[in-house]
Every structure is written in C-alpha cells, then in structure tokens.
Amino acid sequence: MKPGAEIMESLAEVDKYNETQLKLYKDIVSLFSCEKVTFNDLQMKPYRTDDFTTKLFYETSRFSAFNFQWVIKARINNDQKNPALTTDRTLSYQLVLKSKFTTPISLSFIVLKGPYGEMKINPYIYTHDFVQDNVETTYNDLPIINSVECNKLLAGRTINLRLIMVMMN
Structure with missing residues (x-):
C-alpha cells in the first residue's frame, strides 16, 4: 500500500506527460491547416x-x-x-x-x-x-x-x- 502523497506525485507525472502529448498533437493538427x-x-x-x-x-x-x-x-x-x-x-x-x-x-x-x-x-x-x-x-x-x-x-x-x-x- 502506498501513501496518498506518492500516488498524487505519480498522477501528476501522468498528467504532465498527457499534456505534452496533447500539445504535440494540437501542433501537428495546426500544421495541417497551413496552405x-x-x-x-x-x-x-x-x-x-x-x-x-x-x-x-x-x-x-x-x-x-x-x-x-x-x-x-x-x-x-x-x-x-x-x-x-x-x-x-x-x-x-x-x-x-x-x-x-x-x-x-x-x-x-x-x-x-x-x-x-x-x-x-x-x-x-x-x-x-x-x-x-x-x-x-x-x-x-x-x-x-x-x-x-x-x-x-x-x-x-x-x-x-x-x-x-x-x-x-
């Protein structure tokens, strides 16, 4: 069993990774809107x-x-x-x-x-x-x-x- 603080740190890392992936895909999609x-x-x-x-x-x-x-x-x-x-x-x-x-x-x-x-x-x-x-x-x-x-x-x-x-x- 892990303490709540350790679990929250792990979840924060997962959230940060997901945010960077979402930003990358948004950037790729915005590139496709170029002429x-x-x-x-x-x-x-x-x-x-x-x-x-x-x-x-x-x-x-x-x-x-x-x-x-x-x-x-x-x-x-x-x-x-x-x-x-x-x-x-x-x-x-x-x-x-x-x-x-x-x-x-x-x-x-x-x-x-x-x-x-x-x-x-x-x-x-x-x-x-x-x-x-x-x-x-x-x-x-x-x-x-x-x-x-x-x-x-x-x-x-x-x-x-x-x-x-x-x-x-």
Whole structure:
C-alpha cells in the first residue's frame, strides 16, 4: 500500500506527460491547416564511407517537394567512432535542400512511420530556415521509442518513413 502523497506525485507525472502529448498533437493538427503541406514516403538505404575506418550512414534518393529537390541523410549515434561496440543506438537525420533557390525557405517537418515501415516513433516537429549559405538542417534525433527498436531498424535492408513538410509564410 502506498501513501496518498506518492500516488498524487505519480498522477501528476501522468498528467504532465498527457499534456505534452496533447500539445504535440494540437501542433501537428495546426500544421495541417497551413496552405503548403506535402508528404513523401521515402526509403533510407545504407551506405558506407570510403574512409580508412568505414562508417555506416543512410540516405534517401532525391525527392521533390514544393518544386525543390531534397535528400534525407541519417547517421548512427551521431557518428560515434564504433557504434557497433554499443547496444544503445540512436539515429539522427538531417534534411538537405539540393536545388537552387533565391528567397529563404522556412519549413517545419516531421517524420512518421512509413506505410510499409515498422518504425515505432514518437513524432516531433522540427523547423529550419533554409538560406543561401545554410541548405542543411542540423542533425535531429529520429525519435524512435527505444534502442531496441533502433536496432531492429538497423537490421533491415531499408528504413521506410513518411516525411511531412510544411512551408511556413
């Protein structure tokens, strides 16, 4: 049997978590009310660098959105030297604009499970302003629910995902 104060603390934590989830979903729904919204179902394929010590990374083929060409690049454990020596793995990704453009582009984007994917993910909205000298986002965490799910993704041939992009005014 637990004291009432301990139970109230646990309930307060549950309420706080539920509030953050509700805010996230409200933010996602408000993004869908924007004028320019697109989504792409993508596959990230594994590649290796030509370095002396090769590194594994993932990349999509070029895809089109808002009349521009884009690519997603992903890396394991933020390019840790030997990610194979740890069981606690994470993926981080960046969105890269490959087309020429003249005016700055303000973009919000979110990664979800693809229609043929098995990624278990907690969605998170990222934003970035693309300008002439900054055509790549920083590496953002791919919010996979845990390291076990990340290892399952890395064991497969490809990683299927859905990218939702919203151009802001």
